[in-house]
Amino acid sequence: MSNSSVDPTPVPSTPQSDPVQLRRAVTSSFIGSVIEYYDFLLYATASAAVFSTVFFSNLTPLVATVASLGTFATGYLARPVGGIIFGHFGDRLGRKRMLILTMGLMGVASTLIGLLPTYEQAGVFAPIALVVLRLIQGIAVGGEWGGAVLISAEHAKGRRGLWASFTNAGAPCGMVLSTAALTGTAALVGEEAFLAWGWRVPFLISIVLLGVGLFIRLRVAETPVFTAAQAAAPKTRRAPLMEVLRNHPKALLLGIGVGLSAFVAQGTLTTYLIAYGVQVGFPRQTVLNGLTLSSALAVVAILAWSAFSDRVGRRPVVVAGAVAMAVFAFALFPMVDSQSALLLTIALVLGQSVIHPMMYGPLAALYSELFGTRARYTGASLGYQIAGLGAGLAPVIFAQVQAMTGGTSTLAISAVIAAFCLLTVVCMLALAETSRRDLADVSAAPQPTGTAAS
DSSP states (O other), rough: OOOOOOOOOOOSSSOOOOOHHHHHHHHHHHHHHHHHHHHHHHHHHHHHHHHHTTTTTTTTHHHHHHHHHHHHHHHHHHHHHHHHHHHHHHHHHHHHHHHHHHHHHHHHHHHHHHTTTHHHHHHHHHHHHHHHHHHHHHHHHHHHHHHHHHHHHHOOSSSSHHHHHHHHHHHHHHHHHHHHHHHHHHHHOHHHHIIITHHHHHHHTHHHHHHHHHHHHHHHHHHHHHHHHHOOOOSOOOHHHHHHHHHHHHHHHHHHHHHHHHHHHHHHHIIHHHHHHHHHTTOHHHHHHHHHHHHHHHHHHHHHHHHHHHHHHHHHHHHHHHHHHHHHHHHHHHHTTTTTTHHHHHHHHHIIIIHHHHTTTTHHHHHHHSOGGHHOOOOOOOHHHHHHHHHHHHHHHHHHHHHHHHTTOOOOHHHHHHHEEEEOOOHHSSSSOOTOOTTTTSSSOOOOOOOOOO
């Protein structure tokens, strides 16, 4: 374990890019992430609020909710696959090419969801097609995140935590847009028309966003770190996945452990709580309003906590967030059960806009710092996306727990969240501080420096 002393000496050897390319890279990562997560999280909101009625109308309401959240989880199950596929080619061919492919894949899949027939129109074909398109979404996002983070982090001259975190900040911004699109459409056309056809409109908008995103992304140059590594690469070398599994299994496993609690909390706050809030009596719009507010504030908080991690190190920020979330988990559901709209909103703001960004924001830089350049896309993507399974599986597991207990107890759910937070603390303490590591290290995972960031 490293100590917490501060070393103000800048990292000298990372290849530098010009400020114009850095701005383009960060803008591309943020806008691209917003678009990708608009598509991905639009499904999350719809699965909790709409799909149980549209695609699972043959089931009882509680079972339909579990089934709908189950299709939501398939996207998360596919994300590690996307991380491996696009990580492999991203480490071999470049970050930029993969980012263009992942954005195109996501845009097409989301648009097709907006064109799907309902269960009443097509029977079992409808939910099957929904699951297939959700899997494609998951593969796309699994490849998107690693490339977006690296194209910012590897262009950065300093303040790597801040610049890399713009990709993570795109997730709650995408949530704001997706929630606003659904709720705005529902308000314009009315509840009956919304369930009949209005829910399709936000998905069909994806094709327009795809064009905007590709225009921005095509203007970004490949990262200088990757270009330098390619120039020095041997003619034959091990596949990036094998490089990660053989040489860096500890970094991968600890990275997964660090990220799990952030994703379990994310799935709880952004997906499960929508369904739970409606079950305890809140109008769906009230829950979505609180979620929209907390997501908007989370964008600022992610950037702020990540910038702070550049000064004090990744470890103190993430550990403090995990401890705070473990405590907050036991207050979350009583606040919702109060049936007070004010307490519900406060719970969402505290959880998603204050505590969760401490755990989540620094992960972008942290994962990129755990692996060498030749396997960084694969290693960062795989670690992040396996941890991301927590966000997909938590709502399904928690909904099943509620179904088994008759909806009478949430204490077990809070305990599970707290347990994952404890795992994060243990894994984070087992990792050396990463914020001073040099991304120009080509083949091996950087060794502990014993210092935190300045």
